[in-house]
């Protein structure tokens with residue numbers, strides 16, 4: 509890997525997501541040699557992926573080069589690589605560009621889509637965990653309309669304009685809202701020769717309410733918003749299969765749809781070597797103690813989505829969201845410095861700053877620990893928070909300008925099929 513051994517202890521971080529980057533920023537100027545490994549050379553701001561999928565933002569504006577983040581850190585190395593295994597006995601990570609020894613290892617690999625073992629759904633559905641996957645979805649949505657114009661068979665044409673989104677967490681809700689806005693504001697202008705009223709957006713949720721992790725007030729309001737936008741919200745309905753044409757459910761309704769978007773769950777992206785049964789808990793996450801140390805190791809840590817730190821308040825670990833990842837990364841950075849200086853590490857405690865989701869123009873729901881609100885103000889709060897957490901001044905400016913432009917013009921200009929998507933020929937893996 510071409511990384512020299514120095515007198516500083518080597519900390520290897522796998523993953524440049526919210527957790528890995530937050531840790532990197534803490535360690536950057538310390539007396540450690542830090543090596544960050546990621547299979548992408550950029551950090552992805554996942555909460556805005558749905559805007560890339562729906563042509564609201566260009567992909568570059570939600571990605572940031574990792575090398576630029578760490579460029580001012582004197583003892584920092586970045587390597588573009590896929591980590592395939594961890595050899596805990598020899599304290600070594602095995603990657604597709606070679607092996608590397610560590611003194612301390614931090615696993616911050618995040619999560620991947622969970623199909624709950626249904627390989628048919630995995631094969632035929634679209635997912636949205638990475639920028640390439642979001643671009644695939646963007647292409648497919650537009651290709652569907654280009655195909656629909658050509659179809660004389662009404663059923664086939666309607667299937668191309670029928671979208672089924674499975675899972676009504678923030679991702680499903682935000683995507684459904686964005687598709688509804690495209691239906692209303694853009695498609696009638698772009699496709700005057702298509703009867704856009706035949707486009708259906710179905711949001712399917714297996715439980716009794718959408719946004720189940722938020723307050724009931726937020727769920728109800730978000731559902732009102734979606735229905736107002738013309739989204740069909742199906743609750744207490746479970747999708748059981750999808751063969752690429754028909755979506756089957758456990759109810760009496762089945763959908764004929766060319767596109768099924770799976771946002772029904774994620775699971776920890778574990779790596780061979782630290783994936784033993786005794787280490788893995790609900791959601792395929794790695795069990796860690798209050799210092800983020802992996803059970804049974806004092807030199808291996810796990811952070812963010814992949815880590816399950818169980819406590820009385822969080823019996824299944826912290827929510828798989830950006831804030832726990834950021835806070836754990838920062839905390840571990842301080843703890844590692846303490847440990848290397850012979851001091852005691854301090855236990856992590858999560859500060860819940862609340863959660864939010866937007867449904868579209870002027871419509872959002874916000875749950876803060878002390879109060880909850882919805883509507884235009886919530887929408888501005890949502891935008892401000894997302895701009896604040898985006899990395900890079902240029903990205904913030906580009907996103908801000910895009911949003912103002914889209915708001916004033918009722919537009920989404922990035923509706924481009926740059927990279928045609930060939931359904932069934934590309935893998936949907938993360």
Ligand SMILES: Cc1cc2nc3c(=O)[nH]c(=O)nc-3n(C[C@H](O)[C@H](O)[C@H](O)COP(=O)(O)OP(=O)(O)OC[C@H]3O[C@@H](n4cnc5c(N)ncnc54)[C@H](O)[C@@H]3O)c2cc1C
Nearest residue numbers: 523525526527546547554555591617618812813828829830
């Ligand atoms: C569509 C979508 C919308 C979301 N919206 C919100 C939201 O609104 N609010 C919110 O709080 N959270 C949201 N989340 C969740 C949030 O993005 C995650 O909780 C957060 O990214 C977790 O951070 P992390 O650092 O643990 O993992 P990630 O940010 O996923 O980073 C993991 C990194 O590890 C790398 N990696 C993984 N495996 C390997 C390997 N074997 N070798 C090399 N590199 C590897 C990946 O390339 C990636 O860069 C959303 C997620 C998605 C997918």
